[in-house]
Amino acid sequence: MDVTLDPQHWDDLPDDAEAVVDAWLVVEGAHVDAGRVIARVTLAKSALDVDSPSAGILVRIVVPAGRSFPRGGSIATLRPD
Amino acid sequence: MRLPFIRVVQPRGTVVSLGRSQRHIAVDALPARYRTSGGGAVLAGPWLLKALVVLPRPHGWLDQGPARAAQRFADVHRRWLAAQGIETETYRGPVLDHWACFAGRSPGELLVHDRKITGIAQTWRRRRVLLWSGTLLGGVPWDVLANALSHAPEAERELSAAAVSAQELLFKAPDALGWGQALAAALQGALDPNERATLRS
Numbered sequence: 195m196d197v198t199l200d201p202q203h204w205d206d207l208p209d210d211a212e213a214v215v216d217a218w219l220v221v222e223g224a225h226v227d228a229g230r231v232i233a234r235v236t237l238a239k240s241a242l243d244v245d246s247p248s249a250g251i252l253v254r255i256v257v258p259a260g261r262s263f264p265r266g267g268s269i270a271t272l273r274p275d
Numbered sequence: 276m277r278l279p280f281i282r283v284v285q286p287r288g289t290v291v292s293l294g295r296s297q298r299h300i301a302v303d304a305l306p307a308r309y310r311t312s313g314g315g316a317v318l319a320g321p322w323l324l325k326a327l328v329v330l331p332r333p334h335g336w337l338d339q340g341p342a343r344a345a346q347r348f349a350d351v352h353r354r355w356l357a358a359q360g361i362e363t364e365t366y367r368g369p370v371l372d373h374w375a376c377f378a379g380r381s382p383g384e385l386l387v388h389d390r391k392i393t394g395i396a397q398t399w400r401r402r403r404v405l406l407w408s409g410t411l412l413g414g415v416p417w418d419v420l421a422n423a424l425s426h427a428p429e430a431e432r433e434l435s436a437a438a439v440s441a442q443e444l445l446f447k448a449p450d451a452l453g454w455g456q457a458l459a460a461a462l463q464g465a466l467d468p469n470e471r472a473t474l475r476s
Contacts, residue, residue, distance in 0.1 A: 202339065202340040203340050203341055204340070205340040205342060205343060206339070206343050206382065207342045207368065207370070207382060208368035208369045208382075210369060211368070212370075214296060231401065234295075236294075236295060236296060236313035237313075237341065238341065238342065238382060239294075239314040239370075239379075239381045239396040239397065240341035240345075240396070240397040241295055241311050241312050241313055241398040241399065242341070243399065243401065245401075
């Protein structure tokens with residue numbers, strides 16, 4: 195399962211807007227509960243939380259801290275319980 | 276804290292306020308603060324009027340994401356500045372990053388002839404959202420900001436061209452106390468009238 199930033203956060207922003215991952219709050223291999231904040235990102239000067247979409251194992255961080263990603267981009271892969 | 280919460284302040288001392296992606300930057304000779312929000316460096320001081328609105332989630336201002344929240348927040352500032360005799364345009368995009376807040380651009384921020392007068396930043400958390408603004412009342416000593424962050428002297432000219440203050444536009448120093456009270460009242464009036472905001476200034 196892909197982990198993405200809530201699509202609503204991109205509303206009304208230019209198509210080429212990009213977000214930046216500021217920090218990961220969990221490490222690869224960690225188990226997370228559904229709804230837990232697992233990363234913090236910045237988009238158009240807004241600091242935003244990324245919640246885990248499901249309980250499971252964070253298998254892979256796709257976008258490390260300091261790197262940017264586009265609208266709809268997956269920033270991590272989660273294996274649901 | 277009872278929400279919504281509104282605070283409008285004119286900083287007394289001079290402080291460099293850095294965005295959350297600037298934590299690695301060293302600041303010379305001035306105290307530094309690190310914001311939870313994004314954006315570039317701000318030189319806070321008596322030339323700046325800062326506003327903070329803290330909203331609970333959910334809230335009507337927040338139901339369409341950060342860009343629309345910035346728009347609503349900016350609309351209040353646009354009407355407030357118009358009442359003081361300053362007509363502004365709302366920046367629509369694209370996002371332009373810069374190490375200094377007032378040389379960058381983000382949707383919702385207010386410009387006068389392409390020069391920024393009001394910057395906006397946000398912090399979204401699970402239970403609340405913080406909306407911040409900074410409006411330039413007076414001239415900023417841009418050289419102080421450039422020096423504190425070890426930028427070349429030419430940065431002063433770039434920042435002066437990118438930003439504008441109310442004093443520069445009106446040819447007189449604004450009454451900061453009166454402007455601050457008017458902004459706080461405008462923000463309070465713009466929020467849901469059924470919610471009595473906690474007001475500090």
